[in-house]
Amino acid sequence: MLQANQLLQISRIYVEPAAAALPRGQEILARWPDADVVEVASHWRIPELSGDEANVRRWVRIKTEALIVGxxxxxxAKPNGRSADFIAPSTANGCAMACAYCYVPRHKGYSNPITVFANIDQITGYLERHVARQGMKLEPNQCDEHAWVYDIGENSDCSVDALVSDNVQDLVDLYRDLPTAKLSFATKYVNRDLLAWDPRERTRIRFSLMPEKLARTVDVRTTPVAERIAAINDFVEAGYEVHVNFSPVIITPGWQEDWRELFGQLDAALSPAARKQLAAEVIFLTHNQQLHEVNLGWHPQAEEILWRPDLQETKQSQNGFTNVRYVAYDKRGYLDEFLRLAGEQLPYCRIRYAF
Structure with a gap:
């Protein structure tokens, strides 16, 4: 496992003046007292980090050494209906990890180190008021039977964000006292510091899983899949609701056997308590032409797996990006086969949604 001091070796912090003036901003700056601090007008467009094609060669180094505070x-809070009822305002975006299929770099030029937001009090205040306006959840849905679910990690990995600031813990503390709502985030990093928190089953962690040999190529700088699986029981015991994301499902030669092996590993590892509350999401790969071209500059081996014109078709996104997905007719067959395999080996695991 890549340790925290290897994942983050912050030597330069780009900070908006308004963020530096806030208590959370000051706390973050104090964590790395030896880092160079560079004042910036906006956390979005920083010339050394965004839009410079030369940065592709420094992709991982920038993620390791740079931090932005804004x-x-x-x-x-955007309505969702898949992973959650609502996508909460981000407390961070970008990531120190470097998954080759991640969509966030599409919006941040040629690098996407962590940007952390210092106005946490405004964000938690907004969310508390938003939850209050929803009232009780009267009709169950696939997000949750009783609680309004808020995803707090759409643009980052909250387990890694917790290495940078107390924002994630503040949100866990907030939602444990909100009887009509819970928060949720997906992660590929096992941060055992979270086990000391007190979530009281109001936080749903979704460990993202894929076959290990595939993850070694495309899940760059993440916790090994076997360690993610091994952590599930501990997080359930610590008071978290723990689901899994089978994501992304990538079609490779022999993919069925690889997933069958993963399902067996998961089944063998789970405690009775973990099995009882387990549910899953299944998400097939969507890739992007812009990210494909970036990846060719730093990790071309991944593109041999992710960019498969023989299996994929083009679809224009609402944001104008050119995305590629598995051909719809074939994907239906892949999905049916995946669900069949999961049903055979993990019959107790409810599939919340699959696409």
Whole structure:
């Protein structure tokens, strides 16, 4: 496992003046007192980090050494209906890990180190008011039977964000006292510091899983899959609701046998308590032409797996990006086969949604 001091070796912090003036901003700056501090007008467009093609060669180094501290200006909880009822305003975006299929770099030029937002009090205040406006959840849905679910990690990995600031713990503390809501985030990093928190089953962690030999190529700088599986029982015992994401499902030669092996590993590892509360999401790979071209500059081996014109078709996204997905007719067959395999080996695991 890549340790925290290897994952983050912060030597330069780019900070908005408004963020530096806030208590959380000051706490973050104090964590790395020897780092160079560079004042920036906006956390979005930093010339050394964004839009410079030469940065592709320094992709991982930038993620390791750079940190951005800003203020989140737009506070909106977006309706979702898949992983959660709502996507909460981000407390961070970007990541120190480097999964080759990650969509966040599409919006941040040629590098996406962690940007953490210092106005956490505004964000938690907004969310508390938003939850209150929803009232009781009267009709169960696939997100949750009783609680409104808020995803707090759409644009980052909260387990890694917790290495940078107390934002994630503040949100866990907030939601454990909100009887009508719970928070949720997906992760590929096992941060055992979270085991000392007190979530009281109001936080749902979704460990993302894929076959280990595939993860070694595309899940760059993440916790090994076997360690993610081994952590599930501990997080359940610590008071978290723990689901899994089978994501992304990538079609390779022999993919069925690889997933059958993973399902067996998961089944063998789970405690009775973990099995009882387990549910899963299944998400097939969506890739992107812009990210494909970036990846060719730093990790071309991954693109041999991710970029498969013989299996994929093009679809224009609402944001104008050119995305590729598995051909719809074939994907239906892949999905049916995947669900059959999961049903055979993990019959107690409810599939919340699959696409």
């Amino acid at each position: 203020v989140k200006k737009s506070l909106t």
